[in-house]
Amino acid sequence: MKILLVKPKPELLVPIRLQEGFLHLEPLELEIVAGGLTRDEEIKILDLGLEKNQFAVFEKTVKDFQPQLIGFTGYSTNLSTIKRLAKTAKSLDSRIITVAGGIHATLLPADFAVPQIDIIVRGEGGLVLREIVRRFKAKEPLFFDNLALSPGKDPEFQIKAAMEAPEYPEIDKIPLPRRDLVQRSRYFCVWTSSDTGKLETLFPQVASLRTSIGCAFSCSFCVIHQLMHRRYLQRSPEEVVDEIAALKEKYIYFLDDEMFLNAQRCREIAELLLKRGIKKEYISWSRSDTIVKHPEIFKLWKQAGLKTVYVGLESMDEEKLLEYKKLLPVETNRKAIAILKEIGITLHAAFIVHPDFQKKDFQRLEKEVLALCPAEVAFTVLSPSPGTAFWQENKERFICDPYYYYDCMHTILPTRMPLREFYKHFGHLTELALRSNPLRINKVRVPFKDFIRAIAAGTKYIIALQLIYKDYLPKVKKQD
Numbered sequence: 001m002k003i004l005l006v007k008p009k010p011e012l013l014v015p016i017r018l019q020e021g022f023l024h025l026e027p028l029e030l031e032i033v034a035g036g037l038t039r040d041e042e043i044k045i046l047d048l049g050l051e052k053n054q055f056a057v058f059e060k061t062v063k064d065f066q067p068q069l070i071g072f073t074g075y076s077t078n079l080s081t082i083k084r085l086a087k088t089a090k091s092l093d094s095r096i097i098t099v100a101g102g103i104h105a106t107l108l109p110a111d112f113a114v115p116q117i118d119i120i121v122r123g124e125g126g127l128v129l130r131e132i133v134r135r136f137k138a139k140e141p142l143f144f145d146n147l148a149l150s151p152g153k154d155p156e157f158q159i160k161a162a163m164e165a166p167e168y169p170e171i172d173k174i175p176l177p178r179r180d181l182v183q184r185s186r187y188f189c190v191w192t193s194s195d196t197g198k199l200e201t202l203f204p205q206v207a208s209l210r211t212s213i214g215c216a217f218s219c220s221f222c223v224i225h226q227l228m229h230r231r232y233l234q235r236s237p238e239e240v241v242d243e244i245a246a247l248k249e250k251y252i253y254f255l256d257d258e259m260f261l262n263a264q265r266c267r268e269i270a271e272l273l274l275k276r277g278i279k280k281e282y283i284s285w286s287r288s289d290t291i292v293k294h295p296e297i298f299k300l301w302k303q304a305g306l307k308t309v310y311v312g313l314e315s316m317d318e319e320k321l322l323e324y325k326k327l328l329p330v331e332t333n334r335k336a337i338a339i340l341k342e343i344g345i346t347l348h349a350a351f352i353v354h355p356d357f358q359k360k361d362f363q364r365l366e367k368e369v370l371a372l373c374p375a376e377v378a379f380t381v382l383s384p385s386p387g388t389a390f391w392q393e394n395k396e397r398f399i400c401d402p403y404y405y406y407d408c409m410h411t412i413l414p415t416r417m418p419l420r421e422f423y424k425h426f427g428h429l430t431e432l433a434l435r436s437n438p439l440r441i442n443k444v445r446v447p448f449k450d451f452i453r454a455i456a457a458g459t460k461y462i463i464a465l466q467l468i469y470k471d472y473l474p475k476v477k478k479q480d
């Protein structure tokens with residue numbers, strides 16, 4: 001069977017598109033879905049984020065490849081694009097089976113109840129698509145349980161769509177990714193950490209890998225507890241290290257929501273990497289309280305090659321941390337910053353800018369940013385995610401089409417400051433952060449062309465952030 005797996009490019013909202021100047025990671029979700037299918041199938045992965053004109057490329061691919069089934073993945077940002085692409089596919093050949101999967105399909109399947117989508121997959125997709133393909137060949141109904149829903153055919157669709165996201169299968173049952181199906185040289189991430197004072201490249205080819213799924217916490221702005229019911233699934237150290245060893249890339253981005261929750265498991269992974277002499281470099285995410293609880297694990301990981309840790313510090317204000325249900329005090333954030341500095345791991349700090357921010361709040365955050373540099377620092381605007389309790393609570397307050405604008409850059413909640421002024425400060429924060437990043441402060445030598453590329457990407461990004469307010473002017477585009 002010919003199967004096309006598609007990852008759309010987020011449409012229209014410029015800042016999200018410009019993030020691509022700094023990183024473009026491989027479509028691991030589609031590689032895993034492909035990994036669940038048998039070698040009898042002819043599979044193509046189409047990463048439209050790499051294309052200038054995604055609609056033209058998609059149309060041409062469908063015409064040339066002639067798939068019998070197309071599977072789309074996407075976050076909430078991709079919802080309308082997926083519907084549009086599915087419509088194109090059906091207009092080219094109405095026999096094509098269209099399947100929507102991924103985060104948004106799992107959270108809010110009813111949003112995909114349109115004639116051009118045949119099946120909506122909730123939760124883990126590798127095993128489910130395999131079953132759909134088997135049923136297709138056996139001419140059985142393609143919908144089953146709360147895992148594969150059919151808006152057009154299943155009379156119980158509405159009931160199932162209103163149910164909670166289904167449980168994930170045991171982690172060792174989830175297929176391994178088919179990395180061979182993508183052009184690996186196209187995936188990269190900006191890499192600012194250097195122990196030697198120079199870097200061969202600022203934009204190395206990067207592989208992504210997942211060692212655990214889920215998180216034990218329920219921060220208000222996050223959807224993971226909704227998707228995973230606060231379960232934390234962990235792969236065994238041996239399996240993780242085997243997958244790392246098999247990668248041809250030297251640079252690895254761990255996609256775990258919180259990789260280090262189980263200190264013992266992470267110690268074993270690092271020890272195995274060292275014992276097997278695997279010399280690679282890593283980026284991972286971690287909570288600040290995990291770093292404070294287990295500094296020794298991060299020391300060990302530094303030896304194993306961990307270069308940068310992304311930490312959702314979110315705020316240096318107790319009240320805001322409480323509001324976000326972060327369950328830790330500012331002091332823990334400060335301790336984590338100090339620990340990473342001492343160990344020599346680069347901190348990538350993620351802060352949340354609250355729509356309530358006034359000039360003094362921006363100025364306070366600016367001071368915090370300057371105090372913790374050199375570090376990579378990034379900002380998002382507090383945005384309720386579709387499918388969360390936080391979204392439900394704020395439903396009546398949205399100032400725009402909350403789907404179209406949901407990218408954690410465009411506020412969907414009212415701001416206290418006029419939008420233009422709010423985004424002037426928002427852009428300035430990023431400018432400050434880029435100016436005080438570790439490369440500049442530590443005077444790391446990088447190839448000239450990479451330096452120019454980084455400056456160009458940074459400048460474009462800052463300008464786009466400052467101009468966000470214009471996206472709210474008259475012509476508000478609605479979802480299809």
Ligand code: B12
Pocket residue numbers: 010016019023025026027028029030032033070071072073074075076077078099100101102103104106121123124125126128129174210214221222223224255256257380385386406407408409
């Ligand atoms: C890494 C990451 C990124 C990377 C991009 C990675 C990439 N390859 O493109 C970067 C840093 C660029 C990024 C950016 C953003 N991200 Co992000 N990101 C993540 C993170 C941490 C991991 C995603 C991932 O790759 N997981 C691994 C894959 C294998 O798992 P999966 O996606 O769940 O896929 C499985 C199933 O869903 C299913 N499935 C998936 N697709 C399909 C398709 C078919 C056909 C089928 C059958 C099944 C299926 O099977 C898969 C295999 O098991 C998640 C958190 C999370 N745990 O999901 C947030 C997350 C997805 N991001 C989120 C957000 C909000 C964003 C941004 C909008 C925010 C911002 N301003 O930075 C942007 C949007 C960018 C965009 N392109 O749209 C939210 C999305 C919420 C929502 N409602 O959609 C999440 C969930 C974070 C959160 N805690 O809330 N992100």
